[in-house]
Amino acid sequence: MIPISFFLVLSAVLFVIGAYGIMTKKNGLVVLMCIEMMLNAANINLVAFSAFLNDVSGQVFVLVAIAVAAAEVAVGIAILLNLYKTSNTTDVSEINILRW
């Protein structure tokens, strides 16, 4: 059996890559993808522990999280589409209309 620490390291690596992407990438679409990556990093953790501890509820959580993430991405992409229509860009570093 693969030790649990392998899963945890994989998850941590994915999470950090995602966080790095969110903070650095300019394209809104890529930022959304990075968010998905971070979510899935967390999902891997949950599933790993679920299998490791023989508890199904971890997998249930993951299924719920995936459903929510799908809805969230739908909303995120809709926002991006509208942004592109109004300001002709998807560069998140240029979009600062919700500021002081």
Next chain:
Amino acid sequence: MTFIEYAWLVPMIPLAAFLIIGFFGNRTPEGGGYIAIVGAVASFVLSLLIAIEVFGGSVATPYVMETPWLKISEDITLNFGIYIDNLAVLMMLFASFISSLIFIYSVGYMSHEGEKKRRYYAEVSLFLTAMLGLVMASNFLEMFIFWEIVGLCSYLLIGFWSFKHPEGDDASDAAASAAKKAFLVTRMGDVCLMAGLFVFLYAFQSLDYAVLFDYTVIQTVDPDMIALGSILLFGGVIGKSAQFPLHDWLPDAMAGPTTVSALIHAATMVKAGVYLVARAYPLFVQSMDVMLVVALIGGFTALFAATMALNNMNLKRVLAYSTLSQLGYMVMALGAGGYVMAHALHSGDVEAVGGYTAGTFHMMNHAFFKALLFLGAGSVIHAVGTEDMRKMGGLGKHMKVTSVTMLIASLSIAGIPLFSGFWSKDLVLEAALEPALEGAGIFWLLYIMGILTALMTAFYMFRLWFMTFRGEEGEASKHCHGESPRCMTVPLMVLAVFALFSGFFILAGFNDLLTFSFVGGAFVVGGHGHSAMYVLEHLALSPYTYLSIVVAVTGIYLAYRMYRVKDVDPGRFNANGESAPYKLLQKRYYFPQIYNAIAMKVTYPVALAVNYFDREAVDGVVNGIAGSITGGSQELRKVQNGLVQTYAAVVVGGVALIVVLLYLAGFLTGGL
């Protein structure tokens, strides 16, 4: 049932009248005048019923009824209630009685005022409420509240014509500034009074009369504190009762309607100061020095004010100076009596002191004859339309009732035997004489001042009477439209009866009712006094009584020669109004200028400095704090720059920081 249980209604009735007139006055006849009369008469009747109980001895005095009002700390509770003894009853009686008569008189006198009558009657009702509340209050704080309401009402009423004066715009400006002057000058005294209250509160931990006048409590308190508090309290009296040097507002206060002058001079306001001295007598008599100051201020005011009345041509001004002078008499009598008492206090019981009886008795008699004089003057002014006595003369033919009642009042104030003023004025002089004969030399000076005042009083009152009612008709007398209406002459006649006979009260019980003595280690108001026979005998056998009669007759005779027969030209003594003393008197010893100079040179710079401090220091701190907060927020809001990536960075950095700190904490505490 006893009526005294309902004593709290006495000030409440005029208060109700005030509210009703204030809201609905213009919907009732005479702008609510009849409501004011009903209110005043009702409180007089109730006062009378209470007086019968109190003077009859069926109620133990002082009658105290109070309820806690403010609890300042565990030890100090301030109460609200009534405190009734003979002194309070006397004040209630004459304040409500004279006010009733003045209100009745006002229906005639103020008949041309139209819509403004509502204001007038509402304010005089409040005035009466405040005065009654003042005399019935059960502690100094409550008294002080009503004291201030009295001041407010006097301000409002003196300035009654400040918008539209019957004599034009200059007169209305004068009324406005007179009102302000009355308010501000008395305020000077009130500040002292309030300081005195703080001293007493500190020393006694209470302001209740019942506690402060208890000799066993007084003994436990530092006598210096009592002396300090008393002298500060007397500062308030100087302001309210217009004693030297805060006297100058009173002559100016003549700018109000004459009925208001009568109210201020006879029934309310200025009597409050004298009342306060009499009320706080147990505290005042703790120090001979305080009482000496009181007596000296009183005596000096009496003489000082009388001189200014000698050559004034304004009918009402002469009466105003005479009020000042008579108030000085009352204060002098109280001071002299208190001096005697303070002297004897530590050697046991003290019999009823003459000064107290004399002061309060003169206060009552003065209320009657001064109300009569002012209402008579108002009747004359109403008829001829001027206050200048040079334009009057010969009015006796046209106004019989007014001239006869005024004559009675003048004889009374001059101190002609059997008229009321004679009895009390003689008691006052005797009160000043008592310590003098016992060896306090300075009271000889006071007695001489008193005698000189008596001479001048007789002179100027008859000068006024002869100039107004006798001699050739002046220019204003020619279009005099006869005697005033009935509602004005009837109060005059009623008051004339009292001015004639109220002196006999001293033989018929006053000597027992209004006394102040120290018996068995307690102060007693209304203890046993001298018998009527003793008083009568004393008056008849004392050579000083005859001296004062001679002085009064001399004064009248001088006035008769100068202003009736006119074979002595008054111009001879003052270079026809050009001599320096004459001008000095006309200019009121330059007191208005002195007040103005003090206001401009002292008060105004202080006010400017205070204003500067307020704007720069007090407001500066507040504005500085507010400014730094808004400025800081202006800078801080820049953090919210709208870039989601920055927010994400902050969140990630924050979480990382927390994790690091947790590890660090765990490492340091050895948990990890």
